[in-house]
Amino acid sequence: MKKPFASPEKLREIAAEFGTPCHLYDASGMIRNLRRLQQAFAWNPGYKEFFAVKATPNPYLLQILRQEKAGTDCSSLTELIMSDRCGFKQEEIMFSSNDTPDEDFKLALKLNATINLDDISHLDTVLRLNGGQKLPEKMSCRFNPGGVFEVANGIMDNPGDAKYGMTREQIKQAYAAMRDLGVRRFGIHAFLVSNSTSNAYYPKLAKLLFELAVEIKAELGIELSFVNLSGGIGIPYRPEQEACDIEAIGAAVKAAYDSVLLPSGLGSLSIYTELGRYIMGPYGGLLTRVQYLKDTYKLYAGVDACAADLMRPAMYGAYHHITVVGKEAWPADHIYDVTGGLCENNDKFAVDRPLPLIDTGDLLFIHDTGAHGYSMGYNYNGKLRHQELLLQQDGSVRRIRRNETPRDYFATLDFSGLFEDLSEYGC
Template structure:
């Protein structure tokens, strides 16, 4: 583990320097989300290499994580598809050049117009519930030849303390998603009778896991289930979608996942379960969002106010409307005072925004270097579920998004909202 020279926290370095950031903020006023093109492309290539043993492998990026056209096009250039979960996400994927088998549509409680658009685009539809079979047939007139179903095994999913030292636990039985095991068998039979020829199986059992064992464990469950389903129904299972759940280390002391080791673990399960069953041609899909983008985006903000009451507060020009996770989940996001990476962390602050809510805090009792007015702060790991979860409470306007290109130049990829945008949907008459 690497520590800063001050020795007060493990080092988590921004992908941008103070000199670069000063030049960028001279063009684009804070706050804004900044993305690292070089890091995104390198990570997409590492993922692809980790699953290169499977000829049909495809990553379907979770559009909900970062629904930004420039980012989606960048990932499409790297061979990724798009995982969509709503009407507008389907429209966005279409406008970014994804079509047909490039799109996976995984939705729940789905309105008819969303199934209709998914069918028109030729997307692979991943059904969330047994009752959606008749609903889909009635909505689009027929069951597509290729269809997928989401599996929820119920109960509690757990991997005990792994070699990485982390325990993975979640409760699928409390989740609103997916078919039961019995419903899968009945559903596959019914879909086949209604004209489906090729099938996929999907599951998501835990979120933001920091364990190289999660994907292989999930793969083992899905591979065994796929073998059983083929025996029970005779259906042609063409792909198995491991969905998301591979996490990132938000805290600097956490160890990151090794995607090569994860891919190798899935390969071993594949050869142990699917190959002996004569299913060695099944394609593996993933639907990663956080892993793909999280570390390669940050929220850049400026210190503007200081308050000395019962605690020491630093007010910044960003707020929870720009990054909801800390306010919503109490989530940790590391903060770097840019240019002071090696200064002693001898000041305890709450770092706050300006919303009329007491949970509008990016950090609570955080040890940081002394912060002065105008200092630039980088809030790490906002590349996924950062900008996308923004909102307009208190009339706050959504910030810009900027891409740091591989050559060091920058490109505005989403302008900041204006008051005219805010008022555009209001009716005053």
């Protein structure tokens, strides 16, 4: 059974002090999980985790991760700015983007971040923006093997239908051109699967990239400096799902490393990962209060959060477990749709979900929102995004992002001062 990372008493205390809804993060759990990941790959001296900022873009969390020796994986101008302001420097920042604006590449170059090219045509863009004579000393390319990607238990995803990365021939052409334009430290990156809880995904991906590294050395004389396995290791959103075994995954990647790279003289190659969801996902929850109970053709529990706070159920049909705070031991003998206030019928955190009897005023803890929760929020319907709170290691709680206000919502409008004074609306 899934349990919140804070006790019912603590959750009630937080709701009373800060109000609902709120995204709550557990610093201790996040740190513990990152350290476990780092230990699983400690056999590789150059190993580094580059936390995917898109998963949870909050400076307080990034600074904690930086203290734990993680880097950042960025894909936009604002993520680069946030990383820089949080103290991540140069090779601590990986920049992977597609259809990238010049402004983003310019800042990545200025920060001396490691640029991971999505397409061979980006070489010309980066060269132009870097002065036209040479490329940065360290760069990477993103590989897409095409077709389908399978492991022992069947098809996992369809890279051939994905917009990301270069073909095998394109990536070799890119490395040859990069070498001629001054690159001396080369990396390779691939992201083929999202949210896999299979222990087989990373080892198979690693073997694929290791074999390509050997091929590149043989054909081009280029020795890669690092292989970035990217993200893809997921979390068990459903209570019946098994979590992946990160220690077993690390050991299996090592076995592939030893069997493929060592005989080819590539034993100094570093391993990178970008596991935002794995690190943070289980250590965030959306705390929301039941406002209304509706009984028509179904039972509805209407809460003060909505899809603007957590988009995944509406967008993907994704499952997020729900705990009725204080009723953990009660039988789940009622069937509810748990709904938000958007004018969209898919604004549902749960559909036909067995839950204990719910009363108006009950607190609900929606699990596993630590990644791709707040970060995917939006303002459709004029909804305002809500606060983020951090449960710190000493048990205290800190607000790390305030609630949006109507003033924030109207701030980007240039409309002759129409929204300057909102006092009559209580804003």
